[in-house]
Amino acid sequence: MIIVKGTVVTAEKAALADVRIEEGRVVEVGNGLAPRQAGEEVIDAAGLLVMPGAVDVHTHMDLLVGTARASDSFLTGTVAAACGGTTSIIDHMAFGPAGCNLQHQVDAYHVLADGKAVIDYGFHGVVDRVDEGILDEMEHIAAEGITSFKFYMTYDRRLDDESILRLLARARELGVLLCVHCENHATLTWLRALYVAQGRTDARYHAKSRPASCEAEAIFRVLTLAKAAGEAPVYVVHTSSAAGLAAVAAFDANTPPAFAHLETCPQYLLLDESSYGLPDGEGLKFVMSPPVRRAEDREALWAALADGRVEVVGTDHCPFYFSEKKRLGEADFTACPNGAPGVELRLALMHSEGVVRRGMSLSRLVDVCATTPARRFGVYPQKGTIAPGSDADIVLFDPARRVRVTHGLLHERVDYTPYEGMELVGYPVMTISRGDVIVREGAFVGADGRGRYLRRSLPDLR
Ligand SMILES: [Zn+2]
Structure with missing residues (x-):
């Protein structure tokens, strides 16, 4: 899969870049990435933020x-x-x-x-x-x-x-x-x-x-x-x-x-x-x-x-x-x-x-x-960044989308949200976990139970 034309944001910088994902991991971040094989999915992220x-x-x-x-x-x-x-x-x-x-x-x-x-x-x-x-x-x-x-x-x-x-x-x-x-x-x-x-x-x-x-x-x-x-x-x-x-x-x-x-x-x-x-x-x-x-x-x-x-x-x-x-x-x-x-x-x-x-x-x-x-908490750089070798855990975020928060919009199993009625600018539109698209336009499309236990390393406290 490649995610193209988005603004890739890390803790260091935000810049236009494409991201190539293979077997659940990020393998390449760069400009002008093209499909390498037939059937490689191309996700157009023009106008979107591509964040860890x-x-x-x-x-x-x-x-x-x-x-x-x-x-x-x-x-x-x-x-x-x-x-x-x-x-x-x-x-x-x-x-x-x-x-x-x-x-x-x-x-x-x-x-x-x-x-x-x-x-x-x-x-x-x-x-x-x-x-x-x-x-x-x-x-x-x-x-x-x-x-x-x-x-x-x-x-x-x-x-x-x-x-x-x-x-x-x-x-x-x-x-x-x-x-x-x-x-x-x-x-x-x-x-x-x-x-x-x-x-x-x-x-x-x-x-x-x-x-x-x-x-x-x-x-x-x-x-x-x-x-x-x-x-x-x-x-x-x-x-x-x-x-x-x-x-x-x-x-x-x-x-x-x-x-x-x-x-x-x-x-x-x-x-x-x-x-x-x-x-x-x-x-x-x-x-x-x-x-x-x-x-x-x-x-x-x-x-x-x-x-x-x-x-x-x-x-x-x-x-x-x-x-x-x-x-x-x-x-x-x-x-x-x-x-x-x-x-x-x-x-x-x-x-x-x-x-x-x-x-x-x-x-x-x-x-x-x-x-x-x-x-x-000892899961970096497997998690928390977009870089070659990291898990392909990525959120595509539309920074211009306007959303009025209401409990009915959310998936939390409870009957209210403390943020009811707030007007937000920007909302996630797609979530990718280890290379799988699991959320598309607010709908969960992944498999139940697909999450994996994180055997964490010692904390990095620098
Ligand atoms: Zn607590």
Whole structure:
């Protein structure tokens, strides 16, 4: 197959070029490529951007949390991802039964994903306690291609500081990356109980009970621990606030901590806390942790994304039906399962709001949505770029197409989108995974279960 006349965008540059694909890989990028044999498919990409398939390193497919299960399976969720131009995901596992070892969830996730996902997929391990057994086990889990692990500083299965230190030291030794959910647990637990006791139970109090200071404190603390552990690399998931960014800046006034890697998500760049005040319980659609924040936080995140302090945009895709699950929080926000959909719109939202409205370069778009996530999580240059030898994971994107977002347009298995009604400029029109056209004009045309498990290398943290 050859893709001709498009603008090929990588993290380095954007230029008119043709791309030749053979046996699922890119073999040539150049000008004036012509078919070499009869039957070679020629895709005319005139007027289109030819970008590496996006890499979403923060999804929660089929996540079981308490009594609620995220409504997208690895099949439906990856179909939605593919329709939005994403060709790889790294999914964050749920906790297993109390006391289980790391392998337990690895096995459980292969059952959930293998033979179902339609794009390539990997997993982040999850750690809810630190003992000799877990620290030992990390080595062979990493050898199975799970070269990152997540831990939480809040929720019931959070780690205390001593455990975090031991985990960081071990991760540094193994060269694996730790992803961390940063919020001060005691404070938000206190505030939640306080608001409920006062009868302040609508969705606005979800946000008020998780102030940005909770995020900032936890970020500063994890950097303190990481520094002590020999500057162990840490990857802060879903950075949401100006205070969180300020905590990183304050950590060392002279030298930014090079061991800190920050992710944010479209919801923190595009939405704000006014959504929680929507009538008829609609505010519950935005109940996620951390919450969406003030317009000033949004602006601070855009600035950090522009100058490289924030280096990855993931989605934290974790959908629950509004009608049956999110509405459980109508009498009390603490009963609303945390999470919102977003896997399908990331590239289009970031193009429209980032490139078109805020002047972000196309290369930066590719960098934060594909290249840097692939590097950080050990799948580059197989994924995240268009170069000879890379997998032919490619999205053709029409930068001029105008789309009004509506839930009916999307493939996510859930009954709403937080971006309902937004007017976007630019939308994906074709998605290619390992040389197979799997999405054409918004319709998934690939085979169920065609995705392959990504046995990831160690992270590239340069
Ligand atoms: Zn998450």
